């Protein structure tokens with residue numbers, strides 16, 4: 647079962663440790679996440695975990 651994600655008003659934990667110019671909205675849920683720079687991803691960690699679970703079976 648998927649871990650319940652906090653409300654989208656809560657930034658992804660990765661955003662809290664990123665400088666402001668690396669932070670942007672997740673393409674799926676629009677939560678603030680680290681989108682750019684080292685370790686950046688267009689998905690927040692919650693959506694990424696959900697997507698990778700699906701992709702992992704491809």
Ligand SMILES: [Zn+2]
Pocket residue numbers: 672673674675676677689690691692693694
């Ligand atoms: Zn997301």
